[in-house]
Amino acid sequence: MHRWLRWPTDPHRPRLGFGADYNPEQWPRHVWRDDARAMRTAGVNIVSLAIFSWARIQPGADTWDFAWLDEVMDLLHAHDIAVDLATATASPPPWLTAAHPEILPVDRDGRTVWPGARQHWRPTSPVFREHALILVRAMAERYGDHPALAAWHISNELGCHNVYDYSDDAAAAFRRWLQDRYGTVEELNRAWATTFWSQRYGDWDQILPPRRTGASSYPNPTQQLDFKRFSSDALREHLRAERAVLLELTPDVPVTTNFMVMGETRGMDYASWAAELDFVANDHYVVPGPQGPDEQSFSANLVGNLAGGLPWYLMEHSTSAVNWQPVNVAKAPGELARDSLTHVAHGADAVCFFQWRQSAGGAEKYHSAMLPHAGEDSAVFRDVCSLGATLRDLSAVAGTPRTPARAAIVFDWDSWWASEQDSHPTDRLRYRQEALDWYTAFLELGIRADVVPAGGVWEGYELLVAPILYVVPAGLAERLTQYVAAGGHLVTTYFSGIVDEHEHVWLGGYPGALRELLGIRIEEFAPLLDDERAELDNGATGTLWTDRIDVTDPGAEILARYKTGAQAGRPAITRRSHGPGSAAYVSTRLGPAALQPVLAELAARAGVTSELPPDLRxxxxxxxxxxxxxxxxxxxxxxxxxxxxxxxxxxxxxxxxxxxxxxxx
Incomplete structure (x- = not known):
């Protein structure tokens, strides 16, 4: 069920949320009123509060200080500013880690992750969970009826720094997770192929997380993949535990947490998290580079589809420079508004930043904010005010769902995780980059394309691109076959259809589960060295990968052949028709520019065209x-x-x- 922000005043008036993380505890009390006044000047109507306030709210195990937070909540409400109130559990206070060091994470080398930064807690620690839920209950009991409260914000960026914990707590929880998944040790042995390297288990207690095994000695690949799945699920279980307390005490207040769909942040399978929330929220920061804006659009697009096309909340992005890149460059004129409105274009009904007032101290003091070190008399603050006015003018957009495109790119966390594991034909493969390259090609052609999770609803799209769909269980293979049989047009790429959900190879030749659908067979992979290139007879040049393709179905067309290299003369791009549908295969990495003519032909055959005039594409x-x-x-x-x-x-x-x-x- 989708429940949006509970606006404290005039709740039925359409509006776009606008604001930031607000950290008043970093500043003396006399600054707070200036903040509230400047927020109204900028058009701020919502802030996220108390995200890293645990040590201030609970300075000791039996000591509580809510007075300052009461004052801030009342002040914001008096200025008609709603509050997305955090449960404040993101980082435990020093008294808790000193009394209970057993809540601290352990890395794969067995080293304790000590306090001094943030998020230093084990997702599976029963001790941490107990103390965190005490805090959640205290927050809900105190502020559940506060008129400023618009939503609950569980923790913050769950898994940003603690997604993989190899502690004894994690080992015990991993075993329980495996028992639920496999039922018996015998079934786990089958799934993990433990006959290899004498790894067969006789008892659940013998199983560990994939800790460090030594140089050039690779852990079991299915163990690694299952640990990734478990780690995402463990964080989701913590999310559920906090949510349960909030729903018990404040059932009418919507609940969210901030995802991090951006760049190479991969540890959390957000497709399995979205249903836990009343509305989806996301943090996104642009990574500089030629595809930076495209990656931002790709991420916003994926978040919009994780949200089922319904409105979602941009919880964090930056007004200008960040502090965590090797070189932190300020945004060019127009980029603050462009970045913000790109998210709105893909379904965001709230545009917020980290943070309201730029910190004077701490690790993020050089991270930009809505109110920078230079103060209100600054270009950044003037741009912030201009954006606030723009969002007010766009109030009619609020509540409007995204309009689906006719084409889509399938995004699959299992394939992302598994395709980049060790002991593979190449360690140069980058799943998300290949997906982004296809997205850029769509943008260059002026064709709208959605980015949709593999487990979601995608049968309604006329053209479906599934790059590096490495993990294909039997059920997914059947879905793809039915999609094509119903008239859909599928495009997939190298290293697709190779393994099932247990990382077991589909035997009989590659691309395994998709071999019959594509009408091709590959006996052996042919990855390329860094300095190798493979020219195609369509003028394109492939890198990273090639395949030794044999066409097994006479009805399969060869759209391009290799012109040079070990595969010279062999098919490079194929397409097999299935009645009104088709299934195409691209066997090398082409990059965005070379993908354009390939995609243009495949889209045209699928009947998918641009909605833009030619000169704007x-x-x-x-x-x-x-x-x-x-x-x-x-x-x-x-x-x-x-x-x-x-x-x-x-x-x-x-x-x-x-x-x-x-x-x-």
Whole structure:
């Protein structure tokens, strides 16, 4: 069930949330009123509060201090600013870790992860869980009826620093998880292929997490994959435990937590988490580079589909520079608004930042904020105020679901985790990068494409791209076969269909579970060395991987062949028709530019075309929410968008224009 923010005043008025993490405990009390005034100047209507406040709220095991938080809650409410109130459990206070060092995580080398940073707790620690839930209960009892409370914010960025814990607590919980999954040790032995290297287990107590095994000595691959699954589930169980207390005491208040769908953050299977929340929230930070804006759009798109197309909450992003990259570059003019509105275009109904006031001390003092060190008389704050006004003008967008595209990219956490494990044909493969390359190719062609979880609903799409779909259980193979039989057009790539859910190879030749569907057979992989290239007869150049393909179905077309290298003359790209549907295979990494003509042909055969006029394709990204069309400038130049937004409509460099269907921008 989707429940949105419980706005304290005028709850039925459509609006977009706008705000930030607020950390008043970092500042003296006289600053708080200045903050509330400046927030209203900027148009802030919601803040996340108390995220890292455990030590301030509970300074000792039997000592509580809510007075300062009471004052801040009342002050914000008096200024008509709603509160997304954290449970404050993100990082335990020093008194707790001193009294109970057994809550501290342990890395795979057996080293304790000590306090001094944040998130220093074991997701499976019963001691930590007990103390955390005492705090959650205290917060719910005190603030559940506060008029400023709009939502509960469980912990913060669960798993950002503690997703993999190899402690004895984790080992015990891992065994319980495995018992639930497999039932018997015999079934686990079968699934883990423990006859290899004399690993056969005789009792559950013999099983450990995949701790350090020594140089060039690789842990069991299924053990590694199951530990990744378990670790994600362990964090989800903690989420459920906090949520249960909140629902018991405050059943009418919606609950969320902030995902981190961005870059290479991979430890949490958010597709399995989304149903635990009343609404999905996400943190996103742009990584500099030529695909930075595309990655941001890709992530926002995926979050929108994790949310089922319903409104979601952008909990954190940055107004300008961050502090954790090797070189932290300030955002160029227009990027603050572009980044924010890209998320709105893909379904966000709240745009928030880390943080409100830039810290004077601590590890993130050089991370930008809405109110920077320079104060209100600054370009950043003026841009913040301008964005606040824009979001007020866009209030009609609030509550509007995303409009599905006709094409989609399938995203699968199991394949991400498993395809990049050790002992594979190459360690250069990057699952998310391949998916992003296809997304960039769609953008360059001006074709809208959704990013959807593998376990979600994707049968309604006419074109489905499933890059590096390495893990294909029998059920998924059947879904894909049915999709094609029903008239869908599937595209997959190298290293797809190789193993089942246990990391066991589908025998008989690659691509295993998809071999019959694709009408091809591969006897042996042919990955490329770093300096090797494989030219194709369509003018493209492949890197990273090639395949020695034999076409097994006479009806399968060869769309391109290898021109050079060990596979010269062999098929490189194939397509097999199945009645009205088809299944295509791309056997090498082409990169965004070389993928464009390949994707253009496959999309045209699927009947999927761009909704943009030819001169805007590649220059402008189009996203649609109901009657609202978002045009996002992908260039550093002004673009004339009159053809889609009305006479004289110009899109500024890095700008975003929102127009209603047939209406005025």
């Amino acid at each position: 590649g220059r402008v990204e189009l996203a649609v929410r109901g009657p609202h069309r978002f045009l996002i400038n992908r260039t550093g130049r002004t673009v004339d968008v009159s053809a889609v937004a009305g006479p004289g409509a110009l899109l500024a460099p890095r700008g975003v224009l929102v127009a209603s269907q047939g209406g005025t921008p």
